Amino acid sequence: MSKKDENEAFKNCAACKKALLMQRRYYRNNAYYCNNNCFQNKQKADAEKAEADAAGAAV
Numbered sequence: 001m002s003k004k005d006e007n008e009a010f011k012n013c014a015a016c017k018k019a020l021l022m023q024r025r026y027y028r029n030n031a032y033y034c035n036n037n038c039f040q041n042k043q044k045a046d047a048e049k050a051e052a053d054a055a056g057a058a059v
């Protein structure tokens with residue numbers, strides 16, 4: 001397995017970017033979060049970004 005580079009991305013929360021402790025990380029949708037609250041925040045941010053991208057693509 002040569003996934004060291006990818007693993008680097010999993011050391012921080014995908015929402016707040018805080019460093020994650022191995023035993024406390026929260027895995028959802030191929031990304032790690034510190035808790036469910038950060039997961040919900042990221043989902044919301046991604047949804048807003050998707051809307052903005054869709055609006056931009058429609059122009």
Ligand SMILES: [Zn+2]
Nearest residue numbers: 013016034038
């Ligand atoms: Zn977080």
